[in-house]
Amino acid sequence: MRRLLLCVVFVLWCTLLKAQYEGMEYYWEQDSAVKAKLERWQDLKFGFFVHWGPYSQKGYCESWTICSEDVDWIQRDTTISYDEYYRNYVDLKKTFNPVKFDPDKWAELAKEAGMKYFVFTTKHHDGFCMWDTRETDYKITSKECPYHTAEKADVLKEIYRAFGERDFMIGAYFSKPDWNSPYYWSERWQHGDRNVNYKIKEHPWMWEKFCNFTFNQVKELMTGYGPVDILWLDGGWVAPENRGQDIRLDKIVDMARGYQPGLIVVDRWVGGKYENYRTPEQKIPEKPWDYPWETCMTMANQWSYLPWDKYKPTRELVHNLVDIVSKGGNFLLNVGVDGNGEIPPEGIKIMKELGAWMKINGEAIYETRPIAPYKEAKICYTRHKSNGKIYAIYLNDEDEPNPPSRIMLYSIKPEKGTKVSLLGYKGNLSYKRVGNGILVTLPASFVKNPPCGHAWSLCIF
Template sequence: MIKLKLNPTLFFLPLLTALFTFSTATAQQHNMSKNYQAPEDPEVIQKLAKWQDLKFGLFMHWGAYSQWGVVESWSICPEDEGWTQRRGPNSATYEGYKKAYENLQTTFNPVKFNPEKWVAAAKNAGMKYMVFTTKHHDGFSMFDTQETTYKVTDSKTPFSTNPKANITKEIFSAFQKENFMIGAYFSKPDWHSPDYWWPYFPPKDRNVNYDPEKYPERWNKFKDFTFNQIQELMTGYGKVDILWLDGGWVRPRNTIDTAIDWQRGIKHNQDIDMAKIATMGRKHQPGLIVVDRTVTGPYENYTTPEQEVPEMPLTNPWETCMTMGNSWSYVPGDEYKSSHQIIQLLVKIVSRGGNLLMNIGPGPDGDWDTEVYKRLNGVGDWMKINSEGIYNSVSVAPYSKGNVYFTKSKDKPVLYAFLCAEKENVVLPAHLDIPMEKGALVKKVNLLGSSQKLKWKKIGDGIRITLPAAIKNAQLKTAACFKIVY
């Protein structure tokens, strides 16, 4: 992920303040692009609309780095920031650490890898799409690329002899069988490639360590390498719906926003020809959604606020990507958000018209922490009752009122009001006031999960719902959803 300073213009759920006390060393925020440019390709527009209806997705950061339980890739980046600090017996020198880090390839052997288990858990939780890190910034490919030997299927990697060695293919196939939308995360920078970090020069920071305009032949080799790897993913891995590109410092010079701190550090033009990549991708995968993060223009089909929730709806399609724990990658003993917190995050994000992409970092053995499955089970129990107000919905003013959050059916005259609990159980009042669109004539009100019709009366610009004792005494968890048909 892109590691950045906090963006003070975006705010979190007031009733979830305690949720966001995680360390900024492992989960930094992400500056969003300005001036969104909508796609013009009808197939992309259609797929983007379908993606917006899904609301809840699974993100997975996984690589050889999971064996050390350290931040993904960033510890080999020569920047003096909290998340890049080297730790452990090999940290005394940069070169010694980087050599030991890259040698993790020779011990990576996740023998418990079983993507079908992940599919079952994600599906039960109500997730509808997934994005997997096919290659992070460190350059270790989790797929059978022909462009490098620094990959999971190379003979130096113990797992290469396993029938499931091509991890990306196995993951994509398992989720495709259950009709998930498939997203391929791909890092544009590659800190292992000699054509990005040229060994002639020491790397100075996250950026290319030479001037591409001074050494165009080397940069063209890197462009070809990048194009070829993405083409492999677009042609040999079944149906791919999203190309999720990270590493926004790899960008044309004319797209640099000097108002953003980390972009001021980009000294060279790092244009990898996104037009050529997108054209190729859509040739093989018609309607492919391209997410060139932070690079405003035709190849950022939706924006991706990182570890944050916009207080108001955005004017473009968007997705909050957020960690279930405190880290994107696996860390032993990580603290995971509770089912209660995840559900309320989802409600808030959907009420603002966005999607939630929840990240889980598989461990070095190839499985998730047992606590992850418990969290997803809890989310699934709630979604089985209340998902009607989540999927295929759009935002509707006033979006929220106190601890009540609103969504509206995309194609029916139905309003959903989620009353969020401050603690685990929902405490229902005797009456609940719901604002309505002007002229809306309410026909029926009920609580999802209950067949009992509720009484209401018109007050001002809305309605007042009366909640009988039988409803008030119900043991409702996290958020109660009221369905108002008009």
């Protein structure tokens, strides 16, 4: 219970980092291929995020328990020394054997949920690689990892195949820091904090090794695993202005886009020309942003698997999706996969419930753009980018299982001949002008027996 509470504290702490964007200028991409892919990405709206690694066996917060910073949200077993804990954590590689891993089940479930793009943790800060890298033996295909003999041992290849076959846009989460690399956390010194543990100016050859290591790993991801649409970089403290941690991102991106034309790069929380879209974490902006953005959020509390974690209600997630989309953003929803390679039952249940809602209301979500006033009272507005249809999505209260018999749209001023329909109901609705808006009457049969819960969508055309 204590671990869950502290992970929640960590999550809340991360939301505060959104303030990094305040006053930070957004760089508008000039590459036509990247601009086209960004436009396509903005059409998809709903993505699937997975944190998974050896830490999933124990229910640890991914990576952070081996960071030796003295802050409340980094917790580990204090009955043993840090060095012993660190060795035990690294040795999780020797017991990682996800024999129930089935990438097609993941992809089918995500498709059923209405998700359209996928981001996977190829490597988190701890440095464990979920692909068959040639740069380190700290990987799932290592001979020390029992899963290396499995038919699907290179899990990244299997995952990208499964999601690619179902037309998902593919994203590679990649941690810029690597706490297992001897060229980032050198064995010559203690692990002081999350940063490189030596002075780069005094040991330039060591940093050069790390830059080459990073370049080569990204190259592997861009060349050995089919089409990749998004390079989702984490670890924003690895930046030139912080202790000189310049990994030469220009060189990395030029190489990556040479193999994957139009690649979207998300150097998150850093700004500049390689943050093609921004990623508020566990947070929804109060107002629309006028550049591409995505809220990344956990389905439960912890990013990685935690056996007794508390999941958000489906209603809350539906409302978050609608709120985000009405403000012009995308929603990247994360689940922590367990040590066996399975999505937890509660996660499966919620994804199926989300899919049932999206099956009725997806028209009001996909390929839409924001339209003022975005949100008023219990209504969120979206507009289809091609046909101009406007959607007014009514968000229910917790004690409101059925839609109301009438819905007031205060900001809709329809021209003569405008029609109003209801997603999940055949036929047009009656309405009357009231002041500067319209009062729409819902069919009694729909009110009594709605095809979905949580939110209902009117279409004005």
